[in-house]
Amino acid sequence: MTIKLSVPAPEQNLTVETHPKQVAEWLEALPLTNLNEASRAILDTLSAMNRSKVAEDTRLKLLELYRASITNLMPSLEQQYSGQPLPLPEKSRHMAAQARQLHTELAYGYKIILLEHAGKRLNFGSNKQLPLVAERAIASLGQMLVVCYQTYAPTPAGVWAEMHTLFMYAVEQGIQDEPVLNAEQQSSVNLAYKQALLLALLDPYRLMQGEVNKVLEYLASFGGHAHLQPLMQTSSPSGFFLVRLDSDKPPRALAHDSTVIDARTDILLNTIELARLLHQQIQRLEAGVNPKSLLLPVSANDFGFPNLLRRMLKHWGIAPKRLFNRMQNSARMDICAGIRAIHYFLSGESASNADNQPDSPGIQGQNTEITLELADSPFDKTSHQTYVSKNWLIINESAGGLALSKDPKTDAQVRVGEIIGLRPESNEAWNIGVVRWVSSENPNHLQLGAQMLAPTATPALIRPVIASIGTLFQPALLLPEIPALKQPATLLALRGSFAPQREFMVEGMGRPQNIRATKLLEQSATFDLFEFAHIHP
Secondary structure, eight states, X not given: OOXXXXXXXXXXXXXXXXXXXXXXXXXXXXXXXXXXXXXXXXXXXXXXXXXXXXXXXXXXXXXXXHHHHXXXXXXXXXXXXXXXXXXXXHHHHHHHHHHHHHHHHHHHHHHHHXXXXXHHOOOGGGGTSHHHHHHHHXXXXXHHHHHHHHHTOOOOTTHHHHHHHHHHHHHHHTOTTOOEEETTEXXXXXXXHHHHHHHHHTOGGGSOTTHHHHHHHHHXXXXXXXXXEEOOOOSOOTTEEEEETTSSSOOEEGGGOOSOOOTTTEEEEEOHHHHHHHHHHHHHHHTTOOGGGGTOOGGGGSTTHHHHHHHHHHHHSSOOOOSSOOEEOOOEEEEEESHHHHHHHHTTOOGGGGGGOTTSOOOOTTXXXXXXXOTTOSSOOOSEEEEEOEEEXXXXXXXXXXXXXXXXXSOOOBXXXXXXXXXXXXXXXXXXXXXXXXXXXXXXXXXXXXXXXXXXXXXXXXXXXXXXXXXXXXXXXXXXXXXXXXXXXXXXXXXXXXXXXXXXXXXXXXXXXXXXXXXXXXXXXXXXXXXXXXXXX
């Protein structure tokens, strides 16, 4: 099989250390406390090696050394860009770019070895190292995609085409299932490839910050329960996803693909077994079983993990399909982010008089930017949060939501899973939505997709009936009943507010009254949405 992979052209007069012992000593002596300096030094030396003539066995030894150092460095690098509001600050963008380049250069190195093996037909160590080289190449490209997902940056062109090519080459060589030692876990070309496919099926730009790593931890343990298979007739398309090996695209639900399929270049990703396992794990977690006994990763103890599992099941089981067609639109809207900000505006305040309020700082500059104090909240651990009300362009619109683009001249920061208020131009009413996906190509580019929750809301203040002395009322939003959708009235409150049957004192429903939380509808890192019942005296 002739394979085409992108690698850098050789350059003349480059100075590069090719003795593994010296490279290992140099890597050990790097100042890891200076992330920028250490990552730049590794990137420069790795880049030089990839553009120099180096013997195959030596190149592999050096790549493994560089890879180990990059793996150790990556958690600290991630802290600089993962979890940051978008668009990323300049320093965060710089560190994210270096992380992408490190993984790209690693992939280059392994691809160079594969190209030399494929082109020269060398007896490369009796092919003993070939499974490792192919797995490392796919895994490095996959890690580069992970950085894109973590920063909501677009996927570079050609990456999926190369991953498909690498997988096909491994299948041709019969090495796709050969075990490869990867840290403390065993991997293979097949597993690394499936992990990348499964992560892509979750539509990572809809994942909340921090959730990509949780999915990766889960896939490291259970990704093997998905299977790649030839095209075949299926009684139901649910749980089957089409992988087009001759394309530059991630997999797509078989039920959603109406194009002609080709058994020579198309295969299926079967997630039925994985979805069944996931369903069982969710049921047992809800029954109170300890996550450790289910062999779930440590992150299973984190807030929101069960909700993440349910969303994973939704995407890997019966893939979601858009219910409404989007319509092009060119109107503009104002946005404010967070329950506190929406509560502020719904209470009759405006950006123009925010500086007259004793409990909120004034307007900062010309950005109508309001900084609100969150330290008094027992639920939200953030001490400060900035909310912005700005003019956004509606890209397209459907009955269920909007896609919006930020004006490059304005400052705005949002996160996936955040509650936002949306107000059309020349309109006083605020609609309530939740950010479902975000995309940010550069500092001046920010797009988001918002699902509409309610056409309006009533600002309220809530406090648990049973609470410690000094517990303050917290802002909340009462979403109205929508009879046409058979949607009851609900309460949108800060994260951690909900507990089954918890009773609240509520101010803002005409007169003070008590309610009881009955059913949790959605929970994210920033809010709880739940149904409630009135408690009559």
